[in-house]
Amino acid sequence: MKKHPYIHIIPIILLVLFSFAENCWALQSHGAPEGIYVHQMAHLLFSGALGYLYWHTRTSPVIKSKGWKFLQIFCFFLIAWNLIAFTGHEAFSHLTPTDFIDKNTWKEQLAPPITGMKILYYLTKMDHFLNVPGLFALVISLRTFYREALLEAKK
Amino acid sequence: MNGIPLLPAVTVEFFGSALAILFSFIALRYAWFLVRLQPSNFIWGFLFYFCIAMAAFSLSRGVGHMVRIILVYTDQNTLWKQLSPLSGGFNTMLMISVAAVIIYYHKGLAAYKLLRQEAVKLFDANTQLASSAKQLQELNTHLEEMVEVRTHNLSESEKKFRNFFENSKDIIFFCDKNGYFTNINSSGIKLLGLTQPPESVNFHDLFAHKNDLETYLNGLHTDGFISDLEIECRGNNEGPKFILLTANAIYDLDGQFVAYEGIGKDMTRLRTMTEQLINQEKMASVGQMAAGVAHEINTPLGIILGYTQLMMDDFEPDSETHNSLLVMERQTKACRRIVADLLKFSRQAHSAKTVIDLNTIIGEVLAVTEHTLNINRIDIIRHFGAGLPQIVGDAEKLHQVFINLFNNAQFAMENGGKIIVTTGKINNELHIIVQDTGTGIPDEIKNKIFDPFFTTKDVGKGTGLGLSVTYGIIKNHGGRISVESPVTDPLSNETVQGTAFHIWLPVNSTPNDENREQH
Numbered sequence: 323m324k325k326h327p328y329i330h331i332i333p334i335i336l337l338v339l340f341s342f343a344e345n346c347w348a349l350q351s352h353g354a355p356e357g358i359y360v361h362q363m364a365h366l367l368f369s370g371a372l373g374y375l376y377w378h379t380r381t382s383p384v385i386k387s388k389g390w391k392f393l394q395i396f397c398f399f400l401i402a403w404n405l406i407a408f409t410g411h412e413a414f415s416h417l418t419p420t421d422f423i424d425k426n427t428w429k430e431q432l433a434p435p436i437t438g439m440k441i442l443y444y445l446t447k448m449d450h451f452l453n454v455p456g457l458f459a460l461v462i463s464l465r466t467f468y469r470e471a472l473l474e475a476k477k
Numbered sequence: 478m479n480g481i482p483l484l485p486a487v488t489v490e491f492f493g494s495a496l497a498i499l500f501s502f503i504a505l506r507y508a509w510f511l512v513r514l515q516p517s518n519f520i521w522g523f524l525f526y527f528c529i530a531m532a533a534f535s536l537s538r539g540v541g542h543m544v545r546i547i548l549v550y551t552d553q554n555t556l557w558k559q560l561s562p563l564s565g566g567f568n569t570m571l572m573i574s575v576a577a578v579i580i581y582y583h584k585g586l587a588a589y590k591l592l593r594q595e596a597v598k599l600f601d602a603n604t605q606l607a608s609s610a611k612q613l614q615e616l617n618t619h620l621e622e623m624v625e626v627r628t629h630n631l632s633e634s635e636k637k638f639r640n641f642f643e644n645s646k647d648i649i650f651f652c653d654k655n656g657y658f659t660n661i662n663s664s665g666i667k668l669l670g671l672t673q674p675p676e677s678v679n680f681h682d683l684f685a686h687k688n689d690l691e692t693y694l695n696g697l698h699t700d701g702f703i704s705d706l707e708i709e710c711r712g713n714n715e716g717p718k719f720i721l722l723t724a725n726a727i728y729d730l731d732g733q734f735v736a737y738e739g740i741g742k743d744m745t746r747l748r749t750m751t752e753q754l755i756n757q758e759k760m761a762s763v764g765q766m767a768a769g770v771a772h773e774i775n776t777p778l779g780i781i782l783g784y785t786q787l788m789m790d791d792f793e794p795d796s797e798t799h800n801s802l803l804v805m806e807r808q809t810k811a812c813r814r815i816v817a818d819l820l821k822f823s824r825q826a827h828s829a830k831t832v833i834d835l836n837t838i839i840g841e842v843l844a845v846t847e848h849t850l851n852i853n854r855i856d857i858i859r860h861f862g863a864g865l866p867q868i869v870g871d872a873e874k875l876h877q878v879f880i881n882l883f884n885n886a887q888f889a890m891e892n893g894g895k896i897i898v899t900t901g902k903i904n905n906e907l908h909i910i911v912q913d914t915g916t917g918i919p920d921e922i923k924n925k926i927f928d929p930f931f932t933t934k935d936v937g938k939g940t941g942l943g944l945s946v947t948y949g950i951i952k953n954h955g956g957r958i959s960v961e962s963p964v965t966d967p968l969s970n971e972t973v974q975g976t977a978f979h980i981w982l983p984v985n986s987t988p989n990d991e992n993r994e995q996h
Contacts, residue, residue: 432480436480447490448486451489453497461504467507471511471515471518472514
């Protein structure tokens with residue numbers, strides 16, 4: 323199929339636009355909190371989508387395979403991660419620069435007194451403990467699907 | 478009070494990001510393998526796009542985190558502040574992308590399921606079609622062979638039944654409901670003497686008796702069949718045929734009588750033989766009775782004759798009494814001749830058998846009778862077989878046989894004619910035919926001509942013992958005699974007027990065989 327000659331220009335325009343993100347080119351003006359709101363909404367959307375995938379693969383699997391089990395584990399971890407990340411973002415929004423000591427250094431600390439919000443922030447910063455196992459479950463899931471498909475193809 | 482150092486969390490963040498990128502790309506690799514293995518599988522397609530989105534998200538987020546750590550902790554916070562919204566924006570966009578892929582999974586899956594159902598149906602239909610095509614191909618391949626085998630079987634079957642139909646010695650026939658032949662085998666044509674095409678002959682017309690036809694048709698219409706019905710048919714020139722008939726009615730789909738089929742057995746020969754047997758039995762009985770009567774009468778007749786002749790000596794030859802005695806003597810002698818004939822018929826008379834030549838015997842008879850026959854305008858035609866073997870027989874009695882036959886022939890030809898005498902040998906028998914061109918013998922009396930005292934001559938002209946005596950003599954010689962009237966010419970196969978007596982005499986009997994002399 324013949325591509326439109328101007329199609330290659332679109333990524334360049336997008337790159338330029340994103341490179342100067344502090345300038346709002348839209349007709350409607352967007353305030354500073356909009357970014358975090360959208361991001362949080364994206365977390366919730368992502369969770370909801372994963373929840374649907376979890377529910378669907380559990381109730382009506384299209385193909386019988388052990389791979390679905392690992393995919394469901396992946397969904398579970400990623401839903402949890404999304405919620406943790408959401409919480410982390412919320413917690414961070416309640417902290418002020420005075421809550422940090424030696425900010426932007428290797429010795430950076432959460433300044434005393436240690437409040438619940440600070441502990442929550444600290445724990446949610448460890449979100450990779452949910453994200454990485456989730457992705458590992460996704461790897462195992464796809465490997466299982468592949469091996470079974472390969473076995474079936476060999477038959 | 479000390480704060481909580483963030484270094485462990487940052488470390489986890491840094492390496493966790495790296496691992497997330499690694500795992501997401503490994504997952505993408507497996508998804509790619511799956512798509513390549515089964516390109517038409519929607520699930521693998523979905524997982525592939527899902528993994529792309531996940532890998533892009535993990536890459537964006539992971540790189541963002543790692544770059545942030547590196548930039549922030551290397552005093553390049555300003556640069557990070559410029560990149561931070563970009564990274565956040567990418568992360569948000571890619572999270573939404575992953576969610577979108579999942580959301581569209583639902584719709585895609587529904588379409589995929591529908592397509593797959595159709596595909597399964599199509600596959601089943603294709604499989605069925607392929608199976609049917611294969612069957613059709615096999616059928617086509619073997620069709621010719623099957624047709625050949627079945628045609629052969631049909632031909633064999635047809636041949637078998639055709640042979641049975643044609644070779645049967647019984648009549649097998651098919652008629653329409655009106656009785657016209659639709660098919661009849663060659664035995665039937667021959668037996669019934671059909672000269673026209675069978676399709677133009679009505680079987681009903683061949684029935685000699687109306688009662689038989691009524692019984693036959695009633696049986697077919699009432700019961701649908703007729704079994705072992707003995708009928709008399711008008712046959713060909715050989716005379717009527719007696720047939721034992723079995724027939725079945727044929728009905729169409731509406732149960733209407735449309736035709737019939739039947740088998741007929743020729744009983745003519747059996748019937749003739751039965752009649753001959755009855756006749757022979759009758760003749761034997763009559764002969765026995767005649768012998769008894771003759772034996773008892775012979776003695777008183779001898780005494781009467783003796784006394785009559787003695788009394789004749791006592792009277793003058795020209796006296797009235799003497800003349801009366803002469804009449805008595807003459808009549809008594811006539812009575813004795815009759816008695817002698819009866820004894821001959823019943824084989825009770827003397828018999829002196831010697832080796833004789835039959836042609837000579839007939840020649841001797843003709844030498845005496847030919848002159849008289851010629852006077853009555855009767856010609857003698859001799860067809861004597863040459864080199865006939867001699868037989869054992871009573872020459873005198875055989876003379877009597879041929880005299881009787883010639884006398885009868887002469888009686889049947891008052892206006893002249895021909896007597897054809899034929900002799901020959903068939904197997905171990907001499908066959909003699911005495912044929913005349915006279916009036917012939919009606920069918921009604923054929924069975925009676927050998928009976929004693931049966932005559933067609935006027936009263937006083939014949940005793941009715943001639944053929945009885947002939948019959949007795951032939952039987953006494955171990956032979957047989959039959960009559961044929963009218964006569965079928967063996968050469969032209971045409972029927973000619975007249976009568977032929979056929980005599981068969983055995984060749985190899987010995988002089989002592991037949992001597993059952995009494996008296």
